[in-house]
Amino acid sequence: MMEISIETRFFKFDIKLSKSQILGILGPSGIGKTTTLRAIAGLEDAKGKIVVDNEVWLDENISLPPQKRSVGFVFQDFALFPNMKVIDNIAYASSKEKALEILKAFNIEHLKDKYPNKISGGERQRVAIARAIARNPKMLLMDEPFSALDRKTKHFIQDKIIEFANTYKFYTIFVAHDLGDIFKLSDFVFSVEDQRLLSKEEFEEYSLSLT
Amino acid sequence: MDYKVFLISFELATSTTLVLGVVGIFIAYFLAFNKSILSDIIEPFIMSPLVLPPTVLGFYIIYIFGLGSPIGQFLNHLGIKLVFNFKGLLFGSIIYSMPFAVSPVLSGFRSVPKSIIEASYTLGKSKFYTLLKVIIPNSKYSIVSALVLVFAHTIGEFGVVLMVGGDIPDKTRTASIAIFDYVQELNYKDANITALILFGIAMSTLIFLQILKRLQER
Secondary structure: EEEEEEEEEEEEEEEEEEEOOOEEEEOOOOOOOOHHHHHHHHHOEEEEEEOOEEEEEEOOOOOOOOOHHHEEOOOOOOOHHHHHOOOHHHOOOOOOHHHHHHHHEEEEEEEEOOHHOOHHHHHHHHHHHHHHHOOOOEEEEEOOOOOOOHHHHHHHHHHHHHHHHHOOOEEEEEEOOHHHHHHHHHOEEEOOOOOOOEEEEHHHHHHHHHH | OOOOHHHHHHHHHHHHHHHHHHHHHHHHHHHHHOOHHHHHHHHHHHHHOOOOOOOHHHHHHHHHHOOHHHHHHHHHHHHOOOOOOOHHHHHHHHHHHHHHHHHHHHHHHHHHHHHHHHHHHHHOOOHHHHHHHHHHHHHOOOOOOOHHHHHHHHOOOOOOHHHHHHHOOOOOHHHHHHHHHHHHHHOHHHHHHHHHHHHHHHHHHHHHHHHHHHHOOO
C-alpha cells in the first residue's frame, strides 16, 4: 500500500494506491504536475507524508533524499546520459543482463550499442522508460512519457508498462496531456483543477462531459 | 645557457597541473552545486588572482607563510618551509593558477543538464558516484582545457615565482625568470632562445585549445 498526502507550492495531492495500480495526473500546463512528481521523488521540497510499503519517505521528521526513495523517474527531456551507450544507460542502476532483458521487452535491442544522440526522440523516450523500470523501483514516476511516440508504439509501450507493473508490483504515477493516454493506462485519475480523485468509470464520464 | 631552468619550469608546471587537476574539480563542484552564501563568498577569493597583480599575491604569501609570521613559524616547527624553495614555488603557483583550473571546469559543470544529474540521483546513485560517472565525463573538454591552461600558465609565471621562490639558481629559477636575468646581463642570445621556447609552448597550448573547441562543437 502507498499513501501520499503532500502539499507543494502549487496544490494539495492526496492519494492512496495498491500495488500495481496506475494513477494519471490530469491538468492544464503550468499548474504544478511536474513539481508534484518531483516532490514525490525527493527532487523538490514538500510538506506532508509519503509512506510506501510501510516505509516513510516523508513526514514532519523525515525527508529521504532521492537516492533513498526507490523510484524510477522518466523525465520530460528523457535525461539519458550522453556519455553512455543505450545499454549502459539502462544498466546504470541494474545489470547488463537485466538491461538486455528490458531492451528485448521494449523491442529496442537493436539500439543497445548506440549513443543517445544517434537515436530518434521516440527511441530515446522508450530507452528512458526502460531505464526507469530496469532499476526495479517501488514507484514509477513518468512526466509526459508518451509525447514523442507514434500511436502504434505508444500502445505497445503502454501495454508493456501495465505488464511490468503487474509483474514487478510497482506503483505508477504519471502526468499526461492526452486524455486517451490517461484513459488507457490509469486505474485512477487525479484531476488537478477539481482536486478530485476519479475512478476509471468516473473519468470516462468526466472526459465525455469535456467533449 | 642554463637548461636547468626548463626542467624546473616543467617540474613546477606538471606538479601544479596534477594538484589542481584534483583540487580544481572539487572546488568547481562545490561552487557549481552549493547554493549557500558560502560559495558566493569563496568564488571571488578563488578568482582573485585573475585581477590581482602577482606581486600582491606573492607579497601576501611571503607575509603570511614567511618565517616572520606565526603561521610560518608554526609550519617551520613542523618542518615545512613555504618560502624560497620549490615547495613554496609550488604553493604560490597553485594559488596563482587556481582560477585557470576552476573557471573552465565550473562553466563545464554548470552546463551539464540538471536533469541528467537528477536522473542519476533517482537511480539511487550518490553525489560522488554521479560526479565520477555523469558530471566529469560530460565536462571532459572543460577539464582538459583547464589542465592545459594551468600547465601553460604556470610555465609562463613570473611575478609570484620571483617573489615566493626568490630566483635561486638550480632551485627556484624558472625559464621566465631566466629571461629577465639574461636581459639584465645583456645576454640577448640566451634570452632569445629561452623566450622562443616559451613562445612555442604558449602557441602550442592555444592551438591545442582551439582544436579542443572544434572537437567539442562536433
